[in-house]
Amino acid sequence: MLSIQNIHKRFGDVHALNNVSLDLEPGLFGLLGPNGAGKSTLMRTLATLQKPDEGQIFFDGQDIVTHPDAIRSQLGYLPQDFGVYPRMSALALLDHIAILKGVINKGEREDQIMALLEKVNLITHRTASVATYSGGMRQRFGVAQALLGNPKILIVDEPTAGLDPFERQRFLDLLSEFGREKIILLSTHIVEDVRDLCPDMAIMGNGQIVVRGAPESLIDTIRGRVWRKSVDRDDLLTMKEGYKFLSSRHLKGGVQASVLADASPGTGFEQKEETLEDAYFAHLNGLV
Numbered sequence: 001m002l003s004i005q006n007i008h009k010r011f012g013d014v015h016a017l018n019n020v021s022l023d024l025e026p027g028l029f030g031l032l033g034p035n036g037a038g039k040s041t042l043m044r045t046l047a048t049l050q051k052p053d054e055g056q057i058f059f060d061g062q063d064i065v066t067h068p069d070a071i072r073s074q075l076g077y078l079p080q081d082f083g084v085y086p087r088m089s090a091l092a093l094l095d096h097i098a099i100l101k102g103v104i105n106k107g108e109r110e111d112q113i114m115a116l117l118e119k120v121n122l123i124t125h126r127t128a129s130v131a132t133y134s135g136g137m138r139q140r141f142g143v144a145q146a147l148l149g150n151p152k153i154l155i156v157d158e159p160t161a162g163l164d165p166f167e168r169q170r171f172l173d174l175l176s177e178f179g180r181e182k183i184i185l186l187s188t189h190i191v192e193d194v195r196d197l198c199p200d201m202a203i204m205g206n207g208q209i210v211v212r213g214a215p216e217s218l219i220d221t222i223r224g225r226v227w228r229k230s231v232d233r234d235d236l237l238t239m240k241e242g243y244k245f246l247s248s249r250h251l252k253g254g255v256q257a258s259v260l261a262d263a264s265p266g267t268g269f270e271q272k273e274e275t276l277e278d279a280y281f282a283h284l285n286g287l288v
């Protein structure tokens with residue numbers, strides 16, 4: 001349904017998107033990558049806010065680079081920095097956005113807005129100014145505005161950053177509810193968000209898709225090969241140089257380092273259960 005083919009985007013010397021190709025079907029798709037990987041650039045390009053320098057994007061067979069209108073009416077976008085709100089009530093703001101999205105009929109608009117406010121659990125706060133909402137409420141409002149007009153594609157860029165665990169879960173539940181019928185592209189650097197929610201995912205680094213697959217299949221690529229050891233802080237550099245280093249975690253004054261190896265890498269190492277986070281570092285650092 002959404003086919004991204006060999007797209008490139010450069011900002012001066014920065015190759016923000018370097019030959020990115022992805023085919024997406026309805027369902028939740030997780031895009032995982034560190035800061036600067038190119039996730040937001042990809043999202044903005046899909047949202048037709050900027051054009052790629054090269055490459056094509058097709059939605060239902062139509063080229064959206066040359067015909068952005070083909071996707072705009074089918075697209076809901078919650079950008080990373082959806083943070084400036086006028087002092088308007090949620091109701092008034094949604095009404096305004098719905099008109100901009102072409103939901104002209106007043107009755108239809110009211111029905112959609114009330115149904116969405118119900119879904120995102122803001123119905124009792126609908127007359128309050130959105131500027132007074134908490135972070136979690138704002139993100140849920142963001143989903144409601146993105147879903148106005150019933151788009152077939154929903155793009156959400158790092159939506160859970162800054163949310164407390166309860167609000168984060170509530171937000172993710174909301175996304176998974178819509179994932180059955182829409183293409184939902186969720187960009188994040190929070191590994192658990194993808195692991196818990198997305199049947200399909202990709203890891204992005206340096207403007208490229210490093211690997212794509214189901215979370216479980218990515219974990220399979222490192223199964224039985226993750227080892228950990230408690231080390232002194234000072235030994236960390238040696239670990240990083242001498243092993244296929246995955247990550248380190250500070251624990252009660254010490255450091256626990258994880259490495260990738262086919263067999264025990266030496267004394268003091270114990271095998272640990274592999275996680276999506278381990279797979280993420282293994283692929284991102286070119287260890288598999």
Ligand SMILES: Nc1ncnc2c1ncn2[C@@H]1O[C@H](COP(=O)(O)OP(=O)(O)OP(=O)(O)O)[C@@H](O)[C@H]1O
Nearest residue numbers: 011014016033034035036037038039040041042189
């Ligand atoms: N408008 C721009 N002008 C110049 N450089 C840009 C612009 N937009 C993005 N970049 C650069 O492109 C690269 C990719 O940035 P992008 O924001 O897409 O990464 P990201 O994966 O979304 O990271 P983050 O999680 O920090 O948002 C970075 O090096 C960034 O500095």
